Amino acid sequence: MSKSKSNFIDKLLGSQTQVEFSDEEENLLNLIHERGGRCNIKDLSHLMDQSAAGIVDLAQQVCDKGVRIWKEDGVLYLSGTTIECLPEHVVIKENKIRIGILADTMLGSKYQQLTGLYSAFQIAEHEGVDVMFHVGVSAGKPTPSKQEEFFLSTAAKQIDYIVANYPKSDKFKTKFVSGFHDMQWKKDNLNILAEVCSRRDDLAYRGDIQSDVSIRRGQAKDKKWPMLKVVYHGGDTSPYSKSYPVQGLVENLIQDVDDLVGEKTPDVVVVAGQGVYLDLSGGKVRNLYAVPGMRLISPSILRRKNRAVAPSIGFVIVTVTFEKDGTFAVKAKCYPLKGIKNDYREKFSKNQEFLRGLNSDERKVLKLLEESPKSSGELEQAINKSPETIDSIIFELQSKGFIISEMNASKNFKLNSVFKKKFNVPPINFDDYFFETVREGDISDTHIGSNSELVPIQEEAFEIFSKRGITVVNHGGDVSNGSPKHDEHFKGEVREFRASPLIFDIIRLLPSRKGIQICMIAGDHDRWFLDTVGLDLIAHVAQARPDINYLGIQDGERRSKRIITLLKHFNWGTGYARSYKPQQVIEDSILKEIEKEPARFRGKVVVILSGGGHVYCSMLYKGVIFILLPCLQSRTGFINGLGKISDVGFLIHSITYSKDGTLTRFGTEYFDRTAKALAFLRKRKNLHRNVKKSRARGYKPRTVKAKRSVKKSKK
Structure with missing residues (x-):
């Protein structure tokens, strides 16, 4: 050279x-x-x-x-170049593939959750995962302000640690995609994940920030195969509203209308980096999900001046199922996990190798110091020993290799921790872990009495519920269109607005199936009669329909074993960020209720089903499930005036909990019927237009002839 x-x-x-x-x-x-x-x-x-x-x-x-x-x-x-791999083609022999998605493990940080990662691998194997994608693996490069958050601060140490401790599966291969923190090492011309994968046969490197996967069944080239995009979008400075960046990412995927008409957009997009589980399916991307992280919140995030969101811990499994006619369906389920504080540390009191040779008093002191630094007086009271004995125990522990120092300012004894070099996670008892699964149907905003009601789709929903074995259907309110509060009857939008005929219409038109109970609340449209003339419309309907369980006006609660279901109907609409209002409701209302009445919620899964928004979004946030329910009403003049289009459809949600009542699995199946509703609307408009034309053609000639005959008779 x-x-x-x-x-x-x-x-x-x-x-x-x-x-x-x-x-x-x-x-x-x-x-x-x-x-x-x-x-x-x-x-x-x-x-x-x-x-x-x-x-x-x-x-x-x-x-x-x-x-x-x-x-x-x-x-x-x-080295140091952003790697964009070509789309990977995955050919499957069966009619189904299960893809696991992990994100943001921050390995090398004191806030990592490697025990949770091992549990995730056990669950993935139990659930039959075929391939695992992991987006955002390492803790990245520490800055001076974050140095104390790392127990491994160099690339070489993080690489060695991940190679030695990352879980291995004999049933599937794991594919790494660099996230925000991994990319920080690129400034030093280091590709940390590619180096890890070069030293582990079970790991494969799939590029930086994003990876595309084409899922093929067979070798036919003329079919439309589903395209999956796994992408990292976020970091430590993501906004408060968790859906905002995810929705923005989808907007950026679409260059122009040709991308939608020409089917260039991915069929499934899974977004890492926001730290919560979101299902935003049914929009420009048919199947859109955000995955939770695998780390605890760090002090640097807590120090932020703007509102910070503690990341949820868990992972997601996306299942793609091919039907006989060549079409495919996509479902996603979230598997929440519990966080463990100081998971990176070696727990001396639980490791027999360290406890061997220690007497009972030494073990007690060791366990106390593991929890936090303690003064001599605190140790004396805890184990009921004299100061001289405490000093002797501390000396013995130090002589046996434990690093215990006395802090000058507080005079406390501090046990210096060491990070774990082996993770021995006990096997999960899945009979207890997935103890019981509850599946229920969900509908909302049927607006019976309006010209935009969608009775055929309501019937379709109940037919599917019946075939799937659903026994409970939740209705989120606005069963009827109510009285003409906004003069809709003058605008041609209302079919029926009188109270008695409307009650009979609901009794007759709202579907019913044998073995299905409908749990419903009244919405703001339903209560308009109550506000004006004191008539509770839905109460009268429930008296005539024994299959309806009426829970109240815009608010209802139902308890079933380990699940508390809260039905809500809010008057607010939704802005651009769909998760903003649900996050506020959880933080400003639900969490406060749980804080004031912990016994009422202990050992229970809390589910909020919210009608009134006419949009779909489901999320798992701070341990609470919140589902914004789509509507069963086609486009109205009011929605047109807002320049929006409603999400039309219905849901089946599934909740699995453990024997002690902990949420262990959650998912929703969204039946998007927006296109069908628009087709109904066009058909109705065409029918109305044709009726007007036929009337014009039919009546005008007869009127003219009648006038002429009168004139002739006078002559």
Whole structure:
């Protein structure tokens, strides 16, 4: 290599200055660098007049001299370059594939949850996962303000730790995608995840920030196969409303209308980086999910001036099922996990290797110091021993290798912790863990009495509920369109607004099926009669329909074993960020109730079903399930005036809890019928237009003839 090495090669070498490259090796590096740090092997073969195998061998020689070059999908990447892998084609033989998604484990941080990660792998194997994607793995590069949050602060230590401790499955392969924190090492020309994957056969590297997967069943090329996009979008500075960045990401995926009409958008998008579980399906992307993280909230996030959100802990499994006619259906389920404080630390009091040779008093003191620093007086009271005995116990523990120091300011004894080098997570008893599953149907805002009512879709919903074995259907209010509070009857939007006929219409039109109970509340439209003339419309309906359990006006509660279901109907609409109002309701109302009445909620799963918004969004936030229910009403003049379109459809939600009442699995199946509702609306408008035309053609000639006959008779 020439004496005047390129500056970029010096940077790649770092502290290694005494390295000589051949002319071919230097030429290879220059060619890749000139093309933005990545170059196709075929192009390099042509430019350097060598075989593809020769180019790969040459790249390996460069790697052996200290400059990392990564090979992915026939492309060579220089270390520190953002790697964008080509879409991966996954061919499945059966009619179903289950894909696990993990995110934000922050391995190397004091707030990591590696025990939870091992539990996630056990659950994934039990649930039959075929492949696992992990987006955002390492803790990243510490800044001066975050140094204390790390127990491993160098790339080399994080790599060794992940290689040694990352769980391994014999049933599926795990694919890494670099997230926000992993990318911080790129400033030092380090690709930390690619290095980890090169040392573990069960791990594969799938690029930076995003990865696309085409799921194929068979080899036919003329079919529309589902495309899955796994993407990292977020970081430590994500906004309070967790759906806002996810919705914004989808907007950015669509360049113009051709992307929608030409089916260029992915069928499934899973977003990491927001730290909560969200299901925002039914929009521009048919199946849109956000996945929770796998870490506790850190002090640097708590110090932020704007509102911070503690990340939920868990992971997601997306299931794609192919039907016989070639179509496919997508379902997602969230598996929440419990956080463990100081999970990275070695628990001396629970490790028999450390306890061997300690007497009972020494074990007690060790356990107390593990919890927090203690003064001599606190230790004396805790184990009922004299100061001299406490000093003797501390001395014995120190002599046996435990590092215990006395803090000068507080005079407390502090046990210096060491991080775990082995994670032995006990197997999960799945009979107790997935103890019972409850599945219920959900509808809302049927607006019976309006010209935009969708009785055929209501019937379809109950038919599906019946076939699926659903025994309880929740109705989120606005069963009727109510009285004409806003003069809708003058605008041609109301079919029936009189109280008695409307009651009979609801009794007749609201579907019923044998074995299904409808639990409902009244919405703001239903209560308009109550506000004006004192008539509770839905109470009269419930008296005539024994299958209806009426829970109240805009608010109702139902308890079933380990589940508390709260039905709400709020008067507010929804802004752009769909999760904003649900987050506020959980924090400003539900969590306060739980704080004031803990016994009422202990060992219970809390579910909020909210009508009135006419949009769909389900989320798991701070341990509470919140579902914004779609409507069963087509477009109205009011919605048109807002420049919006409602989400039309119905749901089946599924909740699984453990023997002690802990939520262990949650998912919703959203039956999007927005397109069907728009088709009904067009058909209704065309029918109305044709009736007007036929009336115009039919009545006008007869009127003219009648006038002429009168004139003739007078003559």
